[in-house]
Amino acid sequence: MVTTTERVTATRDEHFNLTSVLYHTLQEAETVERYIEDARRAGDDEAVRFFEEIQESDRQRAERAKRLLAGRLAGGGRS
Numbered sequence: 359m360v361t362t363t364e365r366v367t368a369t370r371d372e373h374f375n376l377t378s379v380l381y382h383t384l385q386e387a388e389t390v391e392r393y394i395e396d397a398r399r400a401g402d403d404e405a406v407r408f409f410e411e412i413q414e415s416d417r418q419r420a421e422r423a424k425r426l427l428a429g430r431l432a433g434g435g436r437s
Contacts, residue, residue, distance in 0.1 A: 373430060380423040387416035 390413045397405035 373427065376423050376427040376430070380420055380427065383416050383420045383423065387413050387420065390416065 390409050394406055394409045394413070397403075397409060
């Protein structure tokens with residue numbers, strides 16, 4: 359069955375979904391950078407560490423999404 363996303367964009371849903379996760383994860387990492395700076399300015403080391411943990415998780419998630427997307431676009435991943 360062809361979904362709306364596929365029909366409108368000619369992009370398979372799993373490609374779109376991985377791209378969306380990658381985009382939103384990178385956006386969050388950028389936003390969290392501002393939170394880290396705010397916490398540093400406030401002298402809140404605990405919040406700095408917390409936000410840095412989130413940012414590291416975002417980096418890992420983004421890297422995984424990139425690998426999954428690359429594999430599928432190259433035809434080596436799941437269909």
